Amino acid sequence: MTDGVLLRRTLAVLGVLVGIWLVVPTLIVVPISFSGENSFAFPPSSWGVGHYVRFFTERSWLNSLLVSLQLALIVTVVATVLGTAASVALARSRFRAKRALDGLFLAPLIVPGIVVAVALYATFLGWGLIGTPTGFVLAHTVLALPFVVVNVTAALSAVDPVLERAAAGLGASSWATFRQVTFPIIRPGVGAGALFAFVTSFDEVVVSLFIQSPQLQTLPVRMFTSVTNEVDPTIAAASTVVLVVSTVLLGLAGLTRRRSSRV
């Protein structure tokens, strides 16, 4: 009996330590961003919002934020529409190469980011897509598609096929069946996929680093160069902004997805 108690206590202590290890490094950027000093000292000796003022007024930072937000919005629309259509098509049909296609749709999730980055860089050089919005949207769409497909496919598997058959039997066209029966049921899954797509684009670093140009930099790329080349504490404010956006959206996506898979 005492053995069990000892084991539980040891595990509990370990759980707390792991919790600190996981959470603290994530949250530490928040207090640093409100420091009044021009360094990364912690704890800061004075407080202020100067880093935020600079982040939202200095052109290179503000531009990169706006670029990231615009790209992420376009990528969300493109990836969600293409991914949802593809998921429905794949889930509702059977043919020989289906497994291979399923694999292809998930592949960008498995292939290491650096491999995708180098491959796209080599190809985009020849096609004149380096540093162009089109190049960014296409590259990010490739990376975001798997998240849409995974979420929508999961939602589709929960749809009772009898409902679709009933609609078809009552004379609805396939499009009407999809719009009035299937889509309302899978909407939470589509929503979760869209949120994942947004964050994938908004937070992507590796591929963006390779296909960027000095004129077109996303926020994570701007942050990367800030950490490597300069000691600019504005990055603490940038980190906090990115942290809030990505955490809130992914948290939302996680919750929507859990709800949709329970249906």
Place this chain on the structure above:
Amino acid sequence: MAVTTPSTRTPRTPPDPGRDRRGRPRWAAGRLILLAALPALLVLLIFFVVPAVRLLWLSVTTPEPGLGNYAAIVADDVTLTVVLRTLGTAAIVTVVCVLVAYPYAYLMTIVTRRWRALLLAVVLIPFWTSLMARTFAWVVLLQDNGIVNQLLTVAGVGPVRMLGTTTGVALAMAQVMLPFVVLPVYTAMRGIDRRLVAAAQSLGARPAVAFARVYLPLSFPGVAAGATLVMVLSLGFYVTPALVGSPQQSMLAQFISVQVNQLVNFGAAGALAVTLLLVTLLLLGAVQVLTRTRGGRGGGISSGVAGGVS
């Protein structure tokens, strides 16, 4: 399922199984809906498959045709050192993650629902936060006068150089990777029938023996799945080693990046990238075989993986 059973008494002619409601052949309707997959398919083919094939092509044609770039990976001391360092760091990160994740996942199985929800939320935090923000945080924490070193000084270990070392990289990487082990291990443990352990003990096994011979093997598929995932992700990790580590201690992804951006050596970069991809696929294939034969639920690649790891 009564809906689908055709009644023999229907006055209408029984539907032709080969044709749909409108009398169109079924395969045509089947093909038609496949058109919906076409746009996504084209994007993937043109902007994912073609570039990958092009990279493979470059690796065997630049600067000259042949397998020279691949031979150079083993022959060149610098490249080989980088490859070995990458494998070593990935192995360390994997071992650390398994050693930490296993008891953590076990803790999740023995606490009340509420605590379990909290422990799960804590594990998901690195999943749900920006990679750049997290990596920047580690740079701040690990700097020479950072919090980690302040704590180490208080503990009497004295200031230790962390930023730019493999230890620092491993510490930061393991934090990012931990959820990838905790989740599959927890899934595997949740499926274990505890009565088996109790039965072993009632048959005379000491608790430790019962654990080692009954519980541990049953949880193995989860450990295998998680460990492979971490290994695979660590091998290709770019951001954290590039920012927390140093160019002198560079890992494979950084090395590839230098080949492309500074040396404009697409052949060598391509060969390294293709090798990395092959190792990744081999490892993933191996774990799939492993977990399938053991009949365990390991939790696939896509089981909640989000939040950009690269």
